[in-house]
Amino acid sequence: MSEIRLNKSAYTHNLTQICNKAGGKERVILVLKDNAYGHGALLIAPVAKEFGIKFCAVKNEKEAHEIGEFFDKILILSHIPNKNESQNFIYGINDIYALNSVKDGTRIHLAIDTIMHRNGLCIDELDSAFDVILSKNLKLEGAYTHFRASDEMNADYFVQKQKFSEAKVKILAFCDKFRLLKPIFHSHNSAGVERFSDMSDDMVRVGIAQHGYAQFNDSLNLQPVLSLWAQRISQRVLKAGQCVGYGAKFCATSDINIATYDLGYGDGLLRYTGDGDLTLANGKRLLGKMSMDSFSCENCGEMVCVFDDANVWAQFFNTINYDVLTKLSPFIDRKWQS
Ligand SMILES: *Cc1c(COP(=O)(O)O)cnc(C)c1O
Numbered sequence: 199m200s201e202i203r204l205n206k207s208a209y210t211h212n213l214t215q216i217c218n219k220a221g222g223k224e225r226v227i228l229v230l231k232d233n234a235y236g237h238g239a240l241l242i243a244p245v246a247k248e249f250g251i252k253f254c255a256v257k258n259e260k261e262a263h264e265i266g267e268f269f270d271k272i273l274i275l276s277h278i279p280n281k282n283e284s285q286n287f288i289y290g291i292n293d294i295y296a297l298n299s300v301k302d303g304t305r306i307h308l309a310i311d312t313i314m315h316r317n318g319l320c321i322d323e324l325d326s327a328f329d330v331i332l333s334k335n336l337k338l339e340g341a342y343t344h345f346r347a348s349d350e351m352n353a354d355y356f357v358q359k360q361k362f363s364e365a366k367v368k369i370l371a372f373c374d375k376f377r378l379l380k381p382i383f384h385s386h387n388s389a390g391v392e393r394f395s396d397m398s399d400d401m402v403r404v405g406i407a408q409h410g411y412a413q414f415n416d417s418l419n420l421q422p423v424l425s426l427w428a429q430r431i432s433q434r435v436l437k438a439g440q441c442v443g444y445g446a447k448f449c450a451t452s453d454i455n456i457a458t459y460d461l462g463y464g465d466g467l468l469r470y471t472g473d474g475d476l477t478l479a480n481g482k483r484l485l486g487k488m489s490m491d492s493f494s495c496e497n498c499g500e501m502v503c504v505f506d507d508a509n510v511w512a513q514f515f516n517t518i519n520y521d522v523l524t525k526l527s528p529f530i531d532r533k534w535q536s
Contacts, residue, residue, distance in 0.1 A: 199460065200429055200459075200460045200465065200530055201531040202237070202526065202532040203535050204241060204242075204424055205421070205423050205424075205535060208410055208421035209423045210245070211421055212409070215418040215420065216391060216418065217250075220397055223249070223252070224252065227253045227273060227401050228254045228405075229254070229387075229405035230255070230256055230261070231256050231275065233528055235406060237523070238528075241533070244268055246268070246408075253273070253401070254272055255272070255275055255403055256274060258276055258278075262286075266287070272286070272287050273287075273307055274287055274288065276292070277289045277292075279296050279300045281299070283304040283305075285303075285305065287305070288305045288339055289306050291306050291309060292309050294326065294327060297330045298330060302334045302335055303334070304336055305337040305339050307338075307340035307342055309342060311343070312358040312361035314343075314344055314358075316344070318343065324372075338369075339379075341366070341381055341383055342384045343358060343362045343365070348386070348387060348414065349389040349393075349414050358385075359385070382400040384400060384403055386402040386404075387402075387403055388404050388412075389413035390402065391407060393414045393415070409422065410423045411509070411519045422508070428459035428461040429501055430458070430497075430498075431459065431460050431492060432458050433457040434455075434456060434457075436450040436453070437450065438450050442456060443489065444487045444489065445486075446486075447471070447486040448472060448485040456485060456496060456497055458492045458493070459492060459494075459495070459504075460491065461492065461504060463490055465527045465529070466525040467488065468515045470487065472484075472485075472487040476511070478495060478502055478503065478504055479503035479510075480503065482496045482498060482502075483495065505522075
């Protein structure tokens with residue numbers, strides 16, 4: 199069977215680097231959405247807990263329930279109000295409608311729209327938000343923003359940081375006035391943590407960096423955690439002039455020993471059409487079109503490592519490592535190796 203192997207020493211190394219840069223384990227919100235970026239949330243969560251992470255973020259309530267037992271606090275980033283919000287979770291509020299729609303007394307973090315215009319409340323909506331918070335007795339435990347271009351060299355970051363500071367001032371004044379507990383603030387994602395030495399917010403939200411992929415520079419010396427392995431289904435000699443797979447996309451010019459392995463686009467791999475050189479971790483190329491459940495290549499033995507660095511596939515398909523990783527089917531077996 200194909201499998202995903204997770205390297206525990208790489209993972210704890212990455213967490214150590216991230217926490218050192220952020221200024222402590224208590225300052226890191228670990229983002230474990232989308233099955234922990236395809237790594238397997240139920241494998242990652244207990245190891246993160248053991249390491250000392252207490253706060254994580256996920257996409258929705260389903261994910262929060264899945265790993266709830268491992269963390270003291272869970273922030274749900276993409277919650278859609280349902281009037282059934284749980285006191286066990288903290289809900290990201292992504293616009294004024296959401297604030298009006300969640301159940302009274304819900305624990306919330308306000309997302310602040312500082313330029314990205316994807317989610318969050320604008321600064322000039324804050325006053326009416328405060329009214330709603332008071333009237334619904336919502337528990338304002340935090341506020342955050344998201345930088346749209348931490349991984350690029352441009353001025354957006356500084357504009358956003360300035361706007362977020364303005365929002366902080368307003369929020370703190372509001373909490374002060376009504377004697378509410380001081381909320382926590384967070385803004386940096388992985389690229390922000392790599393890039394900036396200014397960790398002036400209370401916390402950071404780190405996703406991809408824990409898995410070993412730098413987005414801005416390699417200042418954290420991160421190591422990829424995941425490797426993807428396929429098992430041989432069959433083997434044969436492809437004789438000179440014979441072609442393998444759909445559409446006869448690869449034809450042998452001399453006899454070669456080929457094998458077919460048990461991973462394909464049905465398992466979440468991006469679909470290779472047989473054009474261009476897409477290589478496995480050992481440098482051998484895939485031969486012919488990928489099938490739903492398999493691919494063919496030179497016979498590499500019983501197990502072959504498809505990739506141990508998602509950037510190889512990301513670059514080939516002109517996408518990002520997040521895309522390659524999160525697509526990996528949850529049905530692939532996953533295990534830690536120490
Ligand atoms: C996914 C996400 C993150 C994590 O981003 P990385 O680039 O993986 O560190 C942080 N904040 C929000 C709001 C997100 O949606």
